[in-house]
Amino acid sequence: MASYTAIAVPVYDSDRVDGSKASSGARPYLEVVAPGTLPEGYAFDVEFDGQSFSVKVPVGGVEEGQKFSVPFPCAADGYSGTAVPYQSGPMGRWKDSMCDCCQLGICHPVIWNAYCCPLILLGQVMTRLKLTWLANDRSSSANPRGTFYAMATITAVLFLLRWIVTVILVQIAPSSENGFQQTNTYLLCQGASYFITIMMIIFIVTVVVKTRKRIRQKYGIPAQDCGGCEDCCCAYWCTCCTIAQMARHTANYETYAAQCCSETGLPQHAPALDTEVPSRVDSIV
Numbered sequence: 134m135a136s137y138t139a140i141a142v143p144v145y146d147s148d149r150v151d152g153s154k155a156s157s158g159a160r161p162y163l164e165v166v167a168p169g170t171l172p173e174g175y176a177f178d179v180e181f182d183g184q185s186f187s188v189k190v191p192v193g194g195v196e197e198g199q200k201f202s203v204p205f206p207c208a209a210d211g212y213s214g215t216a217v218p219y220q221s222g223p224m225g226r227w228k229d230s231m232c233d234c235c236q237l238g239i240c241h242p243v244i245w246n247a248y249c250c251p252l253i254l255l256g257q258v259m260t261r262l263k264l265t266w267l268a269n270d271r272s273s274s275a276n277p278r279g280t281f282y283a284m285a286t287i288t289a290v291l292f293l294l295r296w297i298v299t300v301i302l303v304q305i306a307p308s309s310e311n312g313f314q315q316t317n318t319y320l321l322c323q324g325a326s327y328f329i330t331i332m333m334i335i336f337i338v339t340v341v342v343k344t345r346k347r348i349r350q351k352y353g354i355p356a357q358d359c360g361g362c363e364d365c366c367c368a369y370w371c372t373c374c375t376i377a378q379m380a381r382h383t384a385n386y387e388t389y390a391a392q393c394c395s396e397t398g399l400p401q402h403a404p405a406l407d408t409e410v411p412s413r414v415d416s417i418v
Contacts (some may be wrong), residue, residue, distance in 0.1 A: 164202050167195040199388050224404030225353050228382045231367065231374040237381070242391040242398070247377035252291075253339065255376050256284025257398035259344055261406040262351070268343035281396040291333055297327045341368035341375055349381055369373045 165179055175190040191201050229236065234244055237244060246254035258264070259280045263271050266283035301322050307313040345364045350354065356363040367375040378399065384391070389403040397403070 144151065146269070161196055164200055165201045167197055167201070169195045170194075188408065191402075193400060223352070225355075227354060227378060229378065231378045234374055234377050237386055237391075241386070242378050243377050243386070244392045245372045246393060246398075247380070250288055251373055251376050252288045253281075253394070254380055254398065255337075255340060255344065256281040257341075257396065258290045258376070258379050258383055260397050261342065261399075262347055264347065268340045268347065276398045285334060287336075291329065294329055295326070298322055298357075299304070302326065338365070338368045341372060345375060345379060348382060352382070 167190070168177065171177070171190045173190055173192055173194045175194075176187050177190075178185050179188050179321060196203060210258070224349060234247070237243060243254065246257075259266070259268060260278070265271050265275070266280050266287070271280070302319065305316060305319045306313050307319065342364045345368065348354070349364075352412075359366040383406055384397075384399055384403075389399045392398055392400065
């Protein structure tokens with residue numbers, strides 16, 4: 134048993150859009166702030182309401198200041214239990230605005246994925262939400278990794294097609310040798326380039342709109358702007374920022390380090406987004 138002692142505060146597994154406290158039937162938890170950087174399974178004391186009990190560090194370990202929760206009561210003595218890390222966004226509002234892209238730092242993987250490979254980041258968000266690559270509900274028998282790899286494949290194919298078309302256009306571009314005349318082959322390749330770009334825009338905007346709507350429904354976030362067309366406007370005019378906002382809302386990057394190329398964009402030990410988890414009703418003193 135370690136000499137660490139932390140202070141716990143009550144939280145509940147019921148989320149309310151109106152900010153009201155959980156009902157009497159809600160299962161209580163205690164929120165704990167890690168007093169130091171500790172390995173998985175490490176036990177230390179926690180104080181709550183004048184009493185002390187022990188908890189164990191969850192899978193993956195914790196860093197100093199990281200928050201996790203323990204069910205309360207959860208054992209014969211009413212206190213001792215195993216820690217449960219949690220992952221949830223606020224209800225009734227977005228965690229932050231679309232203009233907060235740099236709040237995690239300009240070198241954060243979310244920023245680079247959003248602006249360089251937006252479909253990769255979007256695939257990670259949809260995997261967290263258990264959606265298919267078309268942003269529809271995924272069947273229970275479907276491969277949970279399928280969405281991410283589908284979006285990664287689409288990204289690779291689009292890059293390859295655009296590179297091929299660009300190389301061809303450079304080779305057959307109008308020059309002084311042919312009197313700057315545009316050949317049929319050049320016009321055909323130029324049309325193919327436009328077609329690929331338009332189809333890519335339509336696909337991305339459609340999937341972003343559907344995914345954003347799912348997030349708003351899941352977290353009870355009302356549409357406030359654009360006369361009911363908020364999702365469409367955000368997806369079309371601010372695609373990268375919208376995807377980055379959705380990524381930040383569906384992950385606790387302050388606790389779990391972001392990963393560029395993993396299926397969910399988070400470490401394997403990070404809890405699933407739909408795991409039954411507590412929502413804070415009191416703040417730490």
